[in-house]
Amino acid sequence: MFSVPVIGGDTVPDRKKLDLSGLSIGFGYVTRSFNNMKVVTGSYSRRFNSPLLTGEAITVLPRSGALEGLLDRSYDNGFVGKDATGSIGEVTWYWGYEDSSQIEGDSILFKDSSARSVDHQYSSFSDESSSMDSVWGSGPLLTFAYNFSQSDKFNYSAALNFSYVNFNNTWKFSNFSANRQTDISQSIVEDTYNLLGTIPPEAPHAGAFAEPGSLIEAIPSERSLSTQDYSSELFEFNNKIFKEFDFSLFTISPAVTTSFTIEDFIFDLGIGPSVNLIDWETNFSESLIELDDQGVSKEIAQWDDLSSGSSVVLGAFLQASASFNMNNSWTINVFARMDWADDFSANVGRSKMNFNLSGASAGFSTAYKF
Known part of the structure; x- marks a missing residue:
């Protein structure tokens, strides 16, 4: 569309409006799995050599x-x-x-x-407690996509995805005893x-x-x-350990996507690299408790450890999705995705933590098409 406004008798050159056809912006929610979380926890009590204990x-x-x-x-x-x-x-x-x-x-x-x-x-028993688990993190999703081809059946597009997932885990246990x-x-x-x-x-x-x-x-x-x-x-002695771990993952994923359309339904398959920005923080707290034969308990030692860190991990992903065109401008979308990346590991106080960054994710979004 062209417009030729006239002001004071002067003619202004034609200006063409910005053509955004083929561009879409989506936002939604994603849940991602982190598998084989292994936590091996030692204790400060094990190395506590004090007359208060022995x-x-x-x-x-x-x-x-x-x-x-x-x-x-x-x-x-x-x-x-x-x-x-x-x-x-x-x-x-x-x-x-x-x-x-x-x-x-x-x-x-x-x-x-x-x-x-x-x-x-005096005698004591200690164990490096270990646990294996899988956890899920979740958070918002933002997607920009541009459709290069607009045929009735097959389309090709490029996309840039941004996602943020977070999880927080806590553990309470005891792995040291003595008398x-x-x-x-x-x-x-x-x-x-x-x-x-x-x-x-x-x-x-x-x-x-x-x-x-x-x-x-x-x-x-x-x-x-x-x-x-x-x-x-x-006298009997036992330790009490409290550990809290907070993990955040911000992922940037450029992708190349091919689409197949059946009436108002669109099926996509995308692949691409990923850049994973990791930020984590953990709090490790341990106390050593004495209990005498009169049933009176008291704390004889306390340790606290606060650790944090950040890193960048490269990876790759494969994503499949299904969309429904509600009208010419809006679509709703569900998707499943698989990520591959190196494992995450960290030393936290007297404990070690390791889990897979590779894992599956799923989510939904809605998108606006220009």
Whole structure:
């Protein structure tokens, strides 16, 4: 169509309208499969080497000290220490006791039950948990196509497809367990001191460091040792892992398409390369929980790992579709497509992930024809 407007008597050259016949623009929705998603998950708990888990090697020495030498010795029922003279002659007036039953003839007995020894029996089990699954991602689709041939039966066209699919997966599991039995034994020390003929002051008695008083031996003349069970505790440990994975795929697909028309139905077959733009993010969280034999639990360790990445993967595709002409301008379309591309893999915290980018997709769209 041509128009010749006249303004002020001047003639404007003819302008031809843009011819868009053969062009169509479509939009729709697509769902794509991602097969053989393999997730292998280790754990930080497995390598956690801490006394909080395996037990602390604690040995409590007796307050009564060693048998030999001039020392300040403490007992459950008294004390014997060096006096202001340094206990010259291995005798001292700096001592005390609590009960007259400690006196036996020319000797006095003291008891010390402060010593402890700890034994831990620890065992653990861990497993690199793995899972295999297939997931589906979905999202919008945009298509531009140009029909080069407009015969009654066969047509040829070029197309440019844009699609965006996304999926989000979460996992919760435990792959580490351990238990620890902690046995505590108590050592009983009984020391005997020679009174050297001294008549002890009435109990309870506590001598002064710098004030002379009744003298006794400053070093035990005899010591006996015994051991008895003090306590036993059982602890159980388990980890808890939470993992979230978010994956987005933006695909650009140029295609060459051939079409066959039967009345208002059109059947297409297209093929072409694809450019896959990948963006992913994952959150890995692990906690290690202790449960004692009283049923009380607490968290003894926590790890968090946030990872993300992006990449470009080339591929190819084959697509078949069927369309219905609602009128001269609008069509509705359903399609199935197969994509081929390299596998996706990523390391996420203590886990590894791998799945196929090759997979099938299906969807629908509506298109406007110029």
